[in-house]
Amino acid sequence: MVATGVKVAVRCRPMSKREEQLGSKTCLEILPEKAQVKIMDLKNENDDPKLFTFDHAYGSESVQPQVYTDLGSPLLERALDGINGTIFAYGQTGSGKTWTMMGIESDPGLIPQLNMDLFKRADEIKQGESKEGGDCTVTVDFMLTASYIEIYNEVIMDLLNPGGKKLDIRESPEKGVYVQGVCEVVCQSSSDIMKLVKQGGAVRRVAATQMNQESSRSHSCFTIKMEKRTLEKTDEKTKTTMLTSKINLVDLAGSERASKTGATGSTLKEGAAINKSLMALGTVINALGEIAKGKSVHIPYRDSKLTRLLQESLGGNSSTLMIAALSPADYNHSETLGTLNYAKRVKLVENKVEKNEDVKEKEIRQLKEEIEALRAQLQKGGSVGGSGGAIVDSEETARKIKELEEGKNLEWEEKQRLSRELEEERAKNMNVAIGSVIDGVKEEKMKAMKRIKKLQHDKKKNDEKSKKVKDLYHTLKSDLEGGMSKYKEMQVVFDGLGDGDEKDSVEEKMAELLDSVERKRTKLIEAKAALSELKKKNEKIDEELIEVRAELVTVAGVLSQNDDLRKKIEEEERAKFDALKDELLGEERAKIEEEKEKIKAQHKGNRLELIKKMGKLKVEMNKEKSGKEVFLQNQVDMLEGDKVKMRAEIDKLKEEIDSKDDKIAEAEVQVDEQAEELQALREEIDRLRKQGEGTREELSNSLKRESEWLDNDGVEDGEENKLVSLLMEGFNKEREGMKAKNDELKTLLRQALVDVLYLNKCVAVLEGRGEG
Numbered sequence: 001m002v003a004t005g006v007k008v009a010v011r012c013r014p015m016s017k018r019e020e021q022l023g024s025k026t027c028l029e030i031l032p033e034k035a036q037v038k039i040m041d042l043k044n045e046n047d048d049p050k051l052f053t054f055d056h057a058y059g060s061e062s063v064q065p066q067v068y069t070d071l072g073s074p075l076l077e078r079a080l081d082g083i084n085g086t087i088f089a090y091g092q093t094g095s096g097k098t099w100t101m102m103g104i105e106s107d108p109g110l111i112p113q114l115n116m117d118l119f120k121r122a123d124e125i126k127q128g129e130s131k132e133g134g135d136c137t138v139t140v141d142f143m144l145t146a147s148y149i150e151i152y153n154e155v156i157m158d159l160l161n162p163g164g165k166k167l168d169i170r171e172s173p174e175k176g177v178y179v180q181g182v183c184e185v186v187c188q189s190s191s192d193i194m195k196l197v198k199q200g201g202a203v204r205r206v207a208a209t210q211m212n213q214e215s216s217r218s219h220s221c222f223t224i225k226m227e228k229r230t231l232e233k234t235d236e237k238t239k240t241t242m243l244t245s246k247i248n249l250v251d252l253a254g255s256e257r258a259s260k261t262g263a264t265g266s267t268l269k270e271g272a273a274i275n276k277s278l279m280a281l282g283t284v285i286n287a288l289g290e291i292a293k294g295k296s297v298h299i300p301y302r303d304s305k306l307t308r309l310l311q312e313s314l315g316g317n318s319s320t321l322m323i324a325a326l327s328p329a330d331y332n333h334s335e336t337l338g339t340l341n342y343a344k345r346v347k348l349v350e351n352k353v354e355k356n357e358d359v360k361e362k363e364i365r366q367l368k369e370e371i372e373a374l375r376a377q378l379q380k381g382g383s384v385g386g387s388g389g390a391i392v393d394s395e396e397t398a399r400k401i402k403e404l405e406e407g408k409n410l411e412w413e414e415k416q417r418l419s420r421e422l423e424e425e426r427a428k429n430m431n432v433a434i435g436s437v438i439d440g441v442k443e444e445k446m447k448a449m450k451r452i453k454k455l456q457h458d459k460k461k462n463d464e465k466s467k468k469v470k471d472l473y474h475t476l477k478s479d480l481e482g483g484m485s486k487y488k489e490m491q492v493v494f495d496g497l498g499d500g501d502e503k504d505s506v507e508e509k510m511a512e513l514l515d516s517v518e519r520k521r522t523k524l525i526e527a528k529a530a531l532s533e534l535k536k537k538n539e540k541i542d543e544e545l546i547e548v549r550a551e552l553v554t555v556a557g558v559l560s561q562n563d564d565l566r567k568k569i570e571e572e573e574r575a576k577f578d579a580l581k582d583e584l585l586g587e588e589r590a591k592i593e594e595e596k597e598k599i600k601a602q603h604k605g606n607r608l609e610l611i612k613k614m615g616k617l618k619v620e621m622n623k624e625k626s627g628k629e630v631f632l633q634n635q636v637d638m639l640e641g642d643k644v645k646m647r648a649e650i651d652k653l654k655e656e657i658d659s660k661d662d663k664i665a666e667a668e669v670q671v672d673e674q675a676e677e678l679q680a681l682r683e684e685i686d687r688l689r690k691q692g693e694g695t696r697e698e699l700s701n702s703l704k705r706e707s708e709w710l711d712n713d714g715v716e717d718g719e720e721n722k723l724v725s726l727l728m729e730g731f732n733k734e735r736e737g738m739k740a741k742n743d744e745l746k747t748l749l750r751q752a753l754v755d756v757l758y759l760n761k762c763v764a765v766l767e768g769r770g771e772g
């Protein structure tokens, strides 16, 4: 922490044309090389000039780039290095505060130059510090946000999101003193910031137009927050480091009243009408001055919104610069002297400047130290929190560190997301505010126009009246002149007459004439007074007309400016909408393309897979085919084997058939032989019969004998027939048996033939398959 005094620069503006016309003389002498200002009281020439020394002193010839190089640029460099900065402009109304802070388009002041430089420098740092390749990739990024508020009558209003909501100041260890709920817009370019400056300025200016006299009593604070993120990526981990800072650019209310109060320490009794904030600022500065002298006093930061807002800038952690704007005209001598005294006091204030440390980084560092301590303890052989406690603690701490690291990036993304989301609402609010302001200004315009009309009407009536009075005046005047010359003539007549009745009568007439002339003279005087009154009235009307017409011009200017702004906002909104639409469409298109690509890839993948599968299948098929071929070959071989076997079998069958045929033939031969035998037997029987008939009797006798014998010995008659029947029966049996055998052989033969046919067919099929 380094104790640094608040820097003070004074800047004197050139004499205005009006002041030159009025013949104003300069009461200031600026000595830039010595950073000194000499102020003379031209009304009291005996008073010695007063000399003030500051850090910088700029005369009326000073140019904006020089002021920026001296004051703005170093502040920006410090802010980029993590040190907060504040510039506040102080001075009476019309002394050049806005000129120095804002300037004009063709001659930009501190704020626009700083904005321009800010992005350039951030880019340079980004390029310079980011690196790719090697063991570690370093990516540097900046997030720049802007906010713009106004303090009027102790009420803080958001100039970038003018929804009428009152804001409040809060304090936290992480954020320091901050405006709660203020709209912080993430800016991508200096033109983004300048757009916000213009928008906020318009809201403020318009409000000021409506407030008229109150305009110089509001303070504005434009804040740029810088967040620098450094990502260091190695194979194992990503380390995130944040560096934050802010620059407050404060345009204070006109100091004409405050210089007579707070800064000089006198008690302010002008009540609520006087700006409480400026008065409190003076008191705080006085108290800080006392502290710088070694005294112990209370610093009443909480007495006003402005002092609370500037708490860190005055006596706190900020590199602060005050620009005291001065008017050179002698009629402003006392105000200018007041400003110089104020600036002298501010110069005594000491701040304690320190680089902002990333709160999370601090926590991480502490945690790392904790881990180191635990390790050291472990190495010494000490136990921490029981067995394994140190390991658990160190794991827990490492987890916390990881969480904190991740938290930083999440916060970063979240802020950008929220700012984008807020932008739409902000543009709407801004449009509504500017719209309502435009309506208000339109009303003002209408009022001014009505006033002009009424004044013109009054003037016309006045002119008519003047004409009548003038006519009357002229009549009265000529009457009076006529009466006077008549009186003179009567006087001559009267002087020529001697005493007597005629003289008395002339005298009487002369007295009447004089009376009438006197009356006319009175009337003439009255008419003249009326005429002069009417002339005065007319002059007043003319003055008022000039004033109202000037007002009308201002109002019309404001109206057109804000209308332009509103149109711009609307255009931007539309452009944003279109961009968003394009983005969404683009996204959609990209999604479709992605989908297409995916499908293509999938298709390709599928095709490849299919091809692969097909290949596999082919291989498998080939395998199967060759397997099948082998199988079929085997089958064929088998069938061939079968065929051979079958042929053999067929041959065997054929042989069998042949043998059976032979057997049949044999059997047939046998049958024939038996038939022949039978025939022979029959013939034998016939022969025997014939032979028997001859010997029948003998035979019958013999038979009889035999029968008798048989009767004795059991032999029946008809023995011979029985024998024949038996022979026949045996023969028939044998014949039928042979026939049955024959039939069986035939059936077998038929069966064998069918089998042969079937086998032949099988052989043919197998041979066919084998060839296929």
Ligand SMILES: Nc1ncnc2c1ncn2[C@@H]1O[C@H](COP(=O)(O)OP(=O)(O)OP(=O)(O)O)[C@@H](O)[C@H]1O
Pocket: 012, 013, 014, 060, 091, 092, 093, 094, 095, 096, 097, 098, 099, 100, 216, 253, 254, 325
């Ligand atoms: N250094 C300068 N060079 C040229 N013109 C200047 C300079 N400083 C101020 N002026 C002119 O003086 C006039 C008043 O300046 P400016 O509006 O900046 O005063 P102010 O202090 O901001 O007033 P207020 O408190 O009313 O806002 C303006 O017309 C401005 O153009």
